[in-house]
Amino acid sequence: MKAPLNRKVFVVGYGAATSLGNTFASTWEAALAGRAGSRRITRCEVTTRSNVVGEIPDWDPSRLEYVNRKEASLWEAGFVFLTMEVCREALANAGLVIDQETGPRTGCLIGSALNGTDAYRIAMDNYVNRGPLKVSPYLLPNLCANLPAGKAGMLLGFTGPVFSPQGACASGNHAIAIGSRMIRDGDCDFVLAGGVETCLVPEIIQGFANMLATIKVDSKDRAFVDPTQASRPFSIDRKGFVLSEGGGVVVLAAEEAVRSLGLTARAEVAGIGWNSDAHHFTRPNQETIVQAIHGAIADAEIAPSDIGAINAHGTSTPTGDSTEVQCLRAVFGRALPGIPVSSNKSQVGHSLGASAAIEAALAIEAMGQGIVLPTVNHIPDPAFSDLDVVPNQARNHPHEFVLSNSFGFGGTNCCIVFRGM
Structure with missing residues (x-):
């Protein structure tokens, strides 16, 4: 193998969808104002007291211009469209145009802890209640960890390496770390790196509740009246995390690519x-x-x-x-x-x-x-x-x-x- 180029790596843009907002800009505005996004769940019905979660507000993939009726019916794993949209936002935020020069030099590493769990749940319900022939032939692609990054490439036009670093709750940092090493060594000039999670399904919520990981809100808890107070790290009354859906992607770029394309470096991966x-x-x-x-x-x-x-x-x-x-x-x-x-x-x-x-x-x-x-x-x-x-x-x-x-x-x-x- 050839020697690494030892290039510096910079973050030139980002996209996000969180319980504070369905874009990075709206998330940032709410975060700066000191708001919290926790609320009682509306995505599904649960019986557990761990019913305060983080939902992306105003998130409806069917309203995206590239999601037609057929696409919506085939891709039942929510992390697919969420990845595509957050990657689209990140590239726009970076001002990086994907063309014949940049496309082959752009990779995409999107991690997830649970991948297409929601699609598997739909398939099992169909299998049990409607019969085996009602299981979607797209089930396996919906479960593939690399598929969201691949679909983002199909939408946005990059053809560099795409895969999914699987590091549980550290997956997003693993994606940034691996992407930075790839750019440093010369495998890519740009990498969209991050993670996406669509985890708000009953079995996942109940599983976390049963392992005593998430907060259970009873009538004596301050989050009972105000669910936004449920997540309280380092507080004396902390009782567990608030399970949230969301996605985040940073655009990484090699130093010379930042200069040649006139991109704005926000930070160096040091x-x-x-x-x-x-x-x-x-x-x-x-x-x-x-x-x-x-x-x-x-x-x-x-x-x-x-x-x-x-x-x-x-x-x-x-x-x-x-x-x-x-x-x-x-x-x-x-x-x-x-x-x-x-x-x-x-x-x-x-x-x-x-x-x-x-x-x-x-x-x-x-x-x-x-x-x-x-x-x-x-x-x-x-x-x-x-x-x-x-x-x-x-x-x-x-x-x-x-x-x-x-x-x-x-x-x-x-x-x-x-x-x-």
């Missing part, structure tokens, strides 16, 4: 740290997470003291939040109280494989504007008295480097350092 726990399938492991954070900082060739803000994984689970804080203390020591730590999941909920890419886009935009986004719904926990979580409203805070953490089931960790421009 450092990547990734590993696995070999510990437990759901409980995080402090030792290996600390190694991943140190790895990202070392790869960026900076010191922990150079990190100006932290975008935490911050799921709002008692164990997860506590472990992450312990890890941050181990890495940053006495400097930690001076570093703002934001959890975007307090506002958009936890969109599993999409979460890291959404959070990367929000962290980069915040860094570019010289602010840090808030951790909303915050009631201080004395155990975290040394932690500045940017409670409840955004704050001016110029910084050059942001650390974005992401961890997933199976013990998969991926941390990325972005440098502002």
